[in-house]
Amino acid sequence: MxxxxxxxxxxxxxxxxxxxxxxxxxxxxxxxxxxxxxxxxxxxxxxxxxxxxxxxxxxxxxxxxxxxxxxxxxxxxxxxxQNYHRTGDFVRKAEKKVARAWRRIAFLRHRAPGKKFLEIGANIGAGAEAARRLGFSATAIEPDKEASSAGEALFSEVRHVAGMLEDLAPQEQFDFIYMAEVIEHVPDPLAFMKRVASHMAPGAILFATTPDAGHWRTPNNIMSYKSMIPPEHVVLFTQTGLRALFERAGLKQVRFRPHLKPGIRVTAVKSN
Structure with a gap:
């Protein structure tokens, strides 16, 4: 090695x-x-x-x-x-995934300045459906058309967009952005996060999860880490790296929540 x-x-x-x-x-x-x-x-x-x-x-x-x-x-x-292998798993576990997202969003919803919610890299849109059940006007954006169509069939009251952030209207902004296990897939995370920030209303909150390359339970031999799955995951962040990325993208109040598993849970806010 x-x-x-x-x-x-x-x-x-x-x-x-x-x-x-x-x-x-x-x-x-x-x-x-x-x-x-x-x-x-x-x-x-x-x-x-x-x-x-x-x-x-x-x-x-x-x-x-x-x-x-x-x-x-x-x-x-x-x-x-083109044939992403995880879509079937998301469909089979749809309600379980909605329940987990519901707990996360419910804990943070009071910090959102309004009721417009966006889930990025949504797959079937379980996070967006959880937000809808909590009273948000919810959008789910997902580049995999098959996954987006499956989500539309499951959660018809969510607005599903099959595409990339570039497919949203440039002026469209949201009060709560949710990204579960997304940023590690992105080969240019700074450009991506700047675009995310451009769709955040003043004071909007971002919640994200991602594997943690610096967690005390991450193997010293990083190749044996189960999240080391190229080219699906192209960057495995540490908290230090993710803070630097978010701040470079113009976000503030970057805060990490404790996690016993080797994963990052982080929130950040768009400057007013």
Whole structure:
């Protein structure tokens, strides 16, 4: 396994230029092959064309976030998500996912300055449905058309948008934005978060979850971490890295909630 200092592309989280190469693609393939889902993960990466580039895994020396280098391009990601394997799981567990989102949103709803809610990377829109049940006018945006259609059939009172943030009207703003396990999928998280912030009304709240590359329960051998699943996950953040990213995007009051599992739960606010 590699552990070489390098000066590769800047960190997608904090923009620092120095990183260490902690593993090669072959290291990940070897670890993945021993997992139950490993053959499927390896086959998906190969089908996208990304595996052929044999990327390395870099750890930022400043914020300690871990990211793929080089990052996948739009064509490779489109090929990977063409038949995304998790949509069926979301449909089968729809009400369970609504219940979990309901608890999260109910705890924070008093902090939203209004009633417009957006779930980003929504899949079937369980978060948006939970928000609707809590009195919000809810929108779910999801690039996978199949997942969006499944959500529309399940939760017909939610507004479902099959597309990207760019498909929303530029002036459309929301009071509560919900992103569960989304940011780790994004190869340009700063551009993405700036666009998210542009759709937040003054004082709007953002709630996000993502794997935690810096949690005390994250394996020292990061290749054995179950959330290391390229190219589905392209950046695994630490709290330091995610704070830097959100603040670079213009958000403030970045606060992390304690979590016994190796995952981040964070809130942030759009400046008035």
């Amino acid at each position: 590699k552990n070489d200092r390098q000066s590769a592309a800047s960190c997608p989280a904090c923009s620092a230029s120095e990183a260490s190469t902690v593993a090669a693609w072959s290291d990940w393939e070897r670890e993945a092959a021993a997992r139950d889902d490993g053959p499927m993960r390896i086959a998906s990466a190969e089908a996208s064309g990304y595996a052929a580039r044999k990327p390395d895994f870099s750890r930022c020396l400043t914020c300690r976030s871990v990211y793929l280098h080089p990052l996948p391009d739009a064509k490779e990601l489109a090929a990977f998500y």
